[in-house]
Amino acid sequence: MVASFMSYLGSRVSPGVAGNQLWVLIYVLIIFAGVSVAVICMNWIERKALAHFQVRLGPMRVGPHGLLQPIADALKLMLKEDIIPAEADQFVFWVAPLIGLLASFTVYTVIPFGPSQAVSDMNIGILFMLGVSSLGVLGIVVAGWASNSHYPLIGALRSSAQMVSYEVAMGLAVVSAILMTSLNEKGTGTLSMIGIVQAQQQQGVWFIFKFFPLGLIAFAIFAIAMIAEVNRAPFDLAEAESELTAGFHTEYSGLRWSLFMLAEYAAMIAVSSIAVTLWLGGWMRPFPNLLHAPAWDFIFSLFPGLTFGGLAAIAFIGAARMPAHSFFRIQRIGLAVFAALLGFIALLLLVIAIAGRSSDTSLAARVNEGIDYVYWFVLKVAVFMYLFIWYRATWPRYRFDQLMKVGWKVLLPISLGVLIVTAIVGVIFS
Amino acid sequence: MNSGLNSAINAGMAPVATPWFFYALAGVAVVSGVLVITRRNAVHSALALIVTLLAVSGLYLMLYAPFVAGVQIIVYAGGIMVLFLFVIMLVNIERSSKERTFNRMWPAGLAAACALLALFVSAIAKGKALFPDRMMMLPESSNTQQIAAMLYGEAGKMGQYTFAFEIASLLLLVAILGAVIMTKKKI
Numbered sequence: 271m272v273a274s275f276m277s278y279l280g281s282r283v284s285p286g287v288a289g290n291q292l293w294v295l296i297y298v299l300i301i302f303a304g305v306s307v308a309v310i311c312m313n314w315i316e317r318k319a320l321a322h323f324q325v326r327l328g329p330m331r332v333g334p335h336g337l338l339q340p341i342a343d344a345l346k347l348m349l350k351e352d353i354i355p356a357e358a359d360q361f362v363f364w365v366a367p368l369i370g371l372l373a374s375f376t377v378y379t380v381i382p383f384g385p386s387q388a389v390s391d392m393n394i395g396i397l398f399m400l401g402v403s404s405l406g407v408l409g410i411v412v413a414g415w416a417s418n419s420h421y422p423l424i425g426a427l428r429s430s431a432q433m434v435s436y437e438v439a440m441g442l443a444v445v446s447a448i449l450m451t452s453l454n455e456k457g458t459g460t461l462s463m464i465g466i467v468q469a470q471q472q473q474g475v476w477f478i479f480k481f482f483p484l485g486l487i488a489f490a491i492f493a494i495a496m497i498a499e500v501n502r503a504p505f506d507l508a509e510a511e512s513e514l515t516a517g518f519h520t521e522y523s524g525l526r527w528s529l530f531m532l533a534e535y536a537a538m539i540a541v542s543s544i545a546v547t548l549w550l551g552g553w554m555r556p557f558p559n560l561l562h563a564p565a566w567d568f569i570f571s572l573f574p575g576l577t578f579g580g581l582a583a584i585a586f587i588g589a590a591r592m593p594a595h596s597f598f599r600i601q602r603i604g605l606a607v608f609a610a611l612l613g614f615i616a617l618l619l620l621v622i623a624i625a626g627r628s629s630d631t632s633l634a635a636r637v638n639e640g641i642d643y644v645y646w647f648v649l650k651v652a653v654f655m656y657l658f659i660w661y662r663a664t665w666p667r668y669r670f671d672q673l674m675k676v677g678w679k680v681l682l683p684i685s686l687g688v689l690i691v692t693a694i695v696g697v698i699f700s
Numbered sequence: 701m702n703s704g705l706n707s708a709i710n711a712g713m714a715p716v717a718t719p720w721f722f723y724a725l726a727g728v729a730v731v732s733g734v735l736v737i738t739r740r741n742a743v744h745s746a747l748a749l750i751v752t753l754l755a756v757s758g759l760y761l762m763l764y765a766p767f768v769a770g771v772q773i774i775v776y777a778g779g780i781m782v783l784f785l786f787v788i789m790l791v792n793i794e795r796s797s798k799e800r801t802f803n804r805m806w807p808a809g810l811a812a813a814c815a816l817l818a819l820f821v822s823a824i825a826k827g828k829a830l831f832p833d834r835m836m837m838l839p840e841s842s843n844t845q846q847i848a849a850m851l852y853g854e855a856g857k858m859g860q861y862t863f864a865f866e867i868a869s870l871l872l873l874v875a876i877l878g879a880v881i882m883t884k885k886k887i
Contacts, residue, residue, distance in 0.1 A: 362743065393843050397770035404778030408750065411785050415743055423789065430786045434779065458845050 284464070286379070286390020297389045301378050309535040313340045316659050323663035334605035335588060344528065352524035355417060362416035367526050370409025370533035376402045377540040382464045384553045384643030395463035396444060399544055400437075403499070406537055407433040410501070410508060410518050413530070417521035425517030429508030432498055432673060436505075439681035440495035443488040446685070446692045447548040450477050450485070453700050467552035474559045478549040481699075484692050489549040491685045496541040498677070500534060503662035507670055542654035543647075550650050553643035568627050571638055574645040575620035578612050585609030722762055729755035742788045746781060753777045767844045 278290045285293035314329070314337065321328025329336025354363055380395040382388040392398055407430055414426020451469035452459030460466060470476055478489045498505040509517030519530050546552060555570045589605040592598045619641065626638030668676070728751065735748035753776045760769035823830060853859035 359741075359743075362747070392766060394766045394770040397767070397774065401770055401773035401778055404774060404782075407778070407782055408785070411782060411789075412743070412747065415785070415789055427786065427789060430782050434782055434786075437779070458842075461844050 282386050284382075284386050284388040284391045286388070286392075294389060298379075301381075301389065302375065305375070305378065305536055305539060306532070308539060309532055310340045310344070312535055312538075312655055313343065313531075315656075316662075319656070319659045320663055323660075334592070334601040334608070337605075337608065347528040348525055350524035352526060353521075355419065355521050357418045358521065359416040359418065362412055363521075364526075366409050366413035366416055367522070367529035367533065368409075369412065370406050371529050371536075373402055373406035373409065374533045374537040374540055377537075380463050381540065381543045382467060382547060382552055383647050384640060385464060385468070387553070387640055387643055388464060391462055391464045394461050396448065396461050396466065396544070396548070399463070399540070400441065400444065403537060403540060404433070404437055406533065409530075409533065413522070414518035417518075419521055421514045421516075421520045422518050425508045425510075425514050425520070428670060429501060429518060432501075432505065432507060432677070435674060435677040436495040436498040436681070439491055439677060439685045440499060442682070442685035442689050443492040443495065444544075444548065446484070446488045446689045447477050447492075449689070449692050449696055450480050453696055463547050463552075466547055467554065470551050471554060471558065476549060476551040476554075481692060481695050484688055484695065485549065487684065487688050488692070489545070491681050491688070492545055492548070495677075495681060496545060497658070497661065498673070500537045500541055502534075502538065502658055504665040504667050505673060506667065507673060510667060512667075538655065538658055539651060542651045542658075545654060546647065546650040553647045555642065555646045564627075568623070571623040571626065571642050572620065574641055575616050575618075575623055577645075577649075578616035578619060582609050582612035582616055585612055722759070725755045725758040725762070728752075729759070743785065746784050746788060749784075750777050750781045753781065765843065767847055 274290060275292055278285060278288055278293045281288050285297055317339065318328045318336065329339040332339045332342045354360060377399050379389040380392050380398055382391070410429045411426045414422040414424075414429070417423070448459055448461060448466070450473075451466055454469065454472055460469065473480070477485045479485060497503075501508045507517075508514075509519065511517075514520070519527055522530060555573075557566075561570075585605055586609040589602050589609060592602040592605070622634055622638050622641065625634040626636075732748040732751040732755065736745045736752065739745045739748060753772060757769040757772040757777070760766075760772060849859065851859050851861050851865050853862060859865075
């Protein structure tokens with residue numbers, strides 16, 4: 271047991287490839303916890319950012335600046351009565367949220383947070399990801415049908431039509447990125463998520479900038495289609511509240527409803543990770559080939575610590591700017607403690623970065639390397655998550671016929687054209 | 701990456717795919733396959749069919765064919781079955797479940813079923829002689845690439861199965877055209 275635990279530490283492959291079940295379990299637990307925490311953070315940030323977009327304050331009462339609001343929400347959802355409509359199909363109603371949850375969490379087995387920081391590295395990585403995330407639509411469709419009610423059914427029908435149509439454009443955009451992986455000396459491409467990032471490293475360019483503007487167009491098509499794929503504004507017709515109450519989850523309440531939310535946000539992170547892996551260099555820091563001197567490595571490895579330091583500074587300023595009234599005293603103390611926690615994490619990260627600088631093989635260096643990879647990956651995904659909120663605040667919802675028109679008559683032809691031109695240009699330049 | 705993979709295999713670890721997985725997956729496939737035809741509710745049948753398809757894709761994985769397994773999930777479980785459900789929800793199940801469906805076609809269905817049964821029985825009776833005595837194992841780490849080489853051929857040469865593959869794609873194209881023509885009143 272201990273031997274198999276320690277034996278993995280020396281290897282530089284993902285635990286799934288090394289066949290070490292114990293480490294697979296550890297990675298799965300870490301990712302599950304991480305994604306759940308990310309969903310909680312995202313919940314708070316979305317409410318806060320949306321409120322600020324609309325010149326409101328957003329949650330302010332539960333904890334300083336509403337920081338404890340997601341926890342209060344989760345508690346409320348767990349304690350709420352869980353209603354199953356009398357006319358609903360009991361079993362299917364029960365199983366529908368689980369399908370969505372299962373689909374959006376299974377995807378995380380192949381997401382590469384680093385060259386060895388993934389649960390597994392499959393030969394069919396991207397194919398597996400697209401396939402399993404397309405199973406998520408089943409949860410929505412089945413939920414709408416099992417509710418045995420009109421609004422959910424219409425929402426489910428809309429959602430299935432929408433997802434099936436946008437999957438086509440999305441798939442073609444992905445294929446044009448995969449074509450680019452084959453432009454190395456050996457001339458063989460790869461579907462493995464880790465292999466795709468390594469191909470970008472080898473060719474010394476993120477695929478978004480490859481064959482400018484071909485990579486950029488394919489990326490833009492994917493970025494549009496992925497919003498439709500996870501049913502977010504402006505393509506959230508499946509839950510258009512002005513027409514369909516809450517769409518497919520109108521009849522759901524309590525814990526079951528929160529499972530749908532969890533699945534939706536997990537799916538958002540998952541599709542953003544696909545975009546980051548395919549076009550934005552995955553775990554690579556900016557300019558890894560151009561600025562590859564050890565000094566640059568050191569400077570870039572300071573970024574995680576500095577980020578947390580910045581967050582801590584913002585929290586400290588927030589604590590200092592609290593009104594002097596006695597009502598705010600506990601909030602001020604709470605925020606100061608939170609800031610101190612963030613500052614401690616920042617300090618820890620900086621110490622690891624400095625300790626890892628001295629030698630290449632020490633444990634600190636390995637840990638530092640891992641933190642770097644995960645940091646840059648998460649940072650890129652976080653940008654996408656913010657964009658999701660920004661879109662929601664900015665764009666009005668599409669009408670359903672407009673949505674279909676965009677999917678079939680605009681995105682599909684463009685992505686086909688980009689695919690063909692990418693293939694031609696690739697043959698000419700290889 | 702490849703060197704790490706080889707060293708991991710050389711370290712003498714046992715494959716994860718034990719017979720237990722086969723029996724579990726086969727059991728799930730058979731049970732849900734039976735459920736497909738015994739459920740009266742069409743949506744339940746469709747859900748059972750999805751489970752069958754997923755179990756079969758797990759069997760493909762056990763046969764070291766990850767590409768086929770992935771395509772099975774994408775095309776069947778993720779694409780076609782969603783359309784199945786879509787259509788089932790559009791038609792009125794309440795009425796259609798009371799109607800006697802395909803009542804004039806049952807002799808044809810029976811004949812087809814009997815023919816298929818005869819095929820299966822003969823295959824089981826002949827047993828091992830029908831199958832090649834050893835399976836071609838594509839290395840798992842380059843499965844997709846090997847399939848591509850077989851279909852399209854390496855560097856200028858025609859692949860082994862290029863013709864069959866193109867014929868199949870032509871057939872699909874004809875089917876797509878047929879579907880478009882059937883839905884359009886005026887072309």
